[in-house]
Amino acid sequence: MSLLQSLLIWPDRVLPSLLMLLLIAVPFLYAARGPMHALIRSASRAVSNPLRLGARWLADAATRLRNRNRQVLFAHGSQEIRQTIEREFERVTTLVQRDLEGYPVLQRKLMDEITRIEEDYKKTGEVPLPPPEWVKAIESLAKIKASGDGVVERILVEIRDALGDIYQKVVSEYRGAYQERHKILKGFLPFWRSVNQTLAQVDRNITGLQVSAAKIDANVLKLENIAARGNDAAHALATSASTQFFVAGMVMLIAFGGAYVNFKLISLPMSAMVGGGDYITDTLQASEVAALVIILFETLMGLFLMETLRFTSLFPFGSITEKMRRRLMWASLVILLVLAGVEVALAVMRDTIISADVALKQQLGSVAGTVHAEAGWVTRIPTFGQMILGFTLPFALAFVAIPLETFINSGRTVLGAGLELALQALAFVLRFVSSVARETGRFVIMLYDVLIFAPLAIERWVGSYREGAIRRNKLRPVPPLKRASGTEEAI
Amino acid sequence: MKVASSLAVLGAFLFVVACGPQANHNQAVYVLIDTSGTYVKELDKAQGVVNYLLGTINPGDALAVGRVKSRSFSEKEIVAKVTLGKDPLAVNAQKRAFSEQIAAFAKAERQSTGSRYTDITGGIIQAAEYLNETQAGRKTIVIFSDMQEELDYKTVRDIPIQLDGIRVVALNVTKLGTDNVDPRRYLDRLEWWEKRARTAGASDWKVVNDMEHLDRIFRKKG
Incomplete structure (x- = not known):
């Protein structure tokens, strides 16, 4: 026989037995209403208050952890960027040491080459033309008309022949001089190329320096953002x-x-x-x-x-x-x-x-059946x-060392964020359970009152009757009391 | 520092594990081959089983082959025995030599007429003695016989035997002519041997008649 059955007045009729038990219990429940309400409230508070306290502690811990995570995040971020800047500076230093350290030599080489080009250029200047007086003499001789004098004609022929020879000689000398100039100009080519290459190298070095400088600038900007402890920087990190x-x-x-x-x-x-x-x-x-x-x-x-x-x-x-x-x-x-x-x-x-x-x-x-392979x-x-x-x-x-380092370093941030989220979730759960416990207490109090609704209704009726009686008594005129001093006072 | 601490933890773990109690993981197998008159024709199969076992045992394991004769409780009935070394290449050479010994034994037995009586109990006692001496972690007696024990009147084998922690596998238990007349004889015989083995403290008792099921019994650990 179970406990419930042992409590039943009529074991074969459960509902009437329960109703009868309730009827018997109602006066006692009504009598114990005040202490029972206090007990239920106390029990619900005993559950909800520690939970609320725990939730608050967890929320505080989550906040502390978030702050700590931010600190670690900024510290890691700034350390990484500092390392990047350091490496960039090292690269710049190497570039400067390797290329720009030899810049005076490079400049001297350039100057030598330019001087040589200038000298050679001067050498390529044109050979001046024959003087005009000589040309005029020739022109005068050419104006002598053929008079049929054999001596004059012979002299003219000889002069023409001599002039022809001289002309040929001059032209050949002129051409030779040009060839010489062309040779000199041809000799320029390697120097030009060398100058061009040297200048291109200088350009590359300068460009590399500019790129490095731009990277350093960008990283310094990031570092400034981190130093400012902004939310954007934290989110990005x-x-x-x-x-x-x-x-x-x-x-x-x-x-x-x-x-x-x-x-x-x-x-x-x-x-x-x-x-x-x-x-x-x-x-x-x-x-x-x-x-x-x-x-x-x-x-x-x-x-x-x-x-x-x-x-x-x-x-x-x-x-x-x-x-x-x-x-x-x-x-x-x-x-x-x-x-x-x-x-x-x-x-x-x-x-x-x-x-x-x-x-x-x-x-x-x-x-x-295994065949032996050849x-x-x-x-x-x-x-x-x-x-x-x-x-x-x-x-x-x-x-593996490289990803391992990244894994360890980033793992701190990710695990920290995960732990913070877990703490917040736990705080929420505790707060929720605390609210549920408090509301359950209220619900039980109301249920208690529902069970004893009959005596409560009588109590209300009696109460309202008494209030009505008091009101009626207040409306009736009260006779003044006489005292020894003779003053009047209403009761 | 984090990597160093991880390695230290790993080292400590290995140290603790290495210093812990050591269990013997080696196995020892004793194969009893019935060479009595009625069963001697099954020697080819027995040789195959021994070769199969040679293929499954690992470095450090022990294997012995003994024969069942009229009186089998004697070291002289151990045909071949080997405890494998640790070097895998040397182990191969040991296995090859063992196989050759068994081949020679089978050849000699085929030419003989076979023993008159069958002292399985004596062989089992001898096998248990050998296996206990090896101190192996897993001990198995493989009985390659029809399990029909026949003793002369002088031989006493109705004695309690000790098979604590030893697994007994009866292989190729052939049916005799009388078994075909009344199968209950065969079943009763197997039941009697099982009861005797378990009473003696055997950890397990198995009967395998299909040789293809051997790998289930001697499957490698892990």
């Missing part, structure tokens, strides 16, 4: 961080795939080095751990290499000297090369193990492929 986070995540996933392929390549042959059949955990073999360690070492060397090449800044390498940095770089590169060589050897070993295994299974008859160069392709993969994958893994 947050968007940039989210994009970087997802892109870096994608690249990391691809790199993870590469690492997995690498792991599969070397885990089997590693059993020949560290021994097969040894387990470190229930499912993890020692050879697999060894392969994993090699891959992790490769990644670590890649991280160091990228760090020492200043592609990343994950480690505090700022305090070491330039010489030490270079040594570390070479050490990382050499270790990476050695590990890549080891992987090539392991790839060959893997192929040998698999071939031996297949041969054994064929011999044991496990692989029935050992040509085609069958060696997978081996070469494995060797190439074994050599290249470590270097490919080295580049």
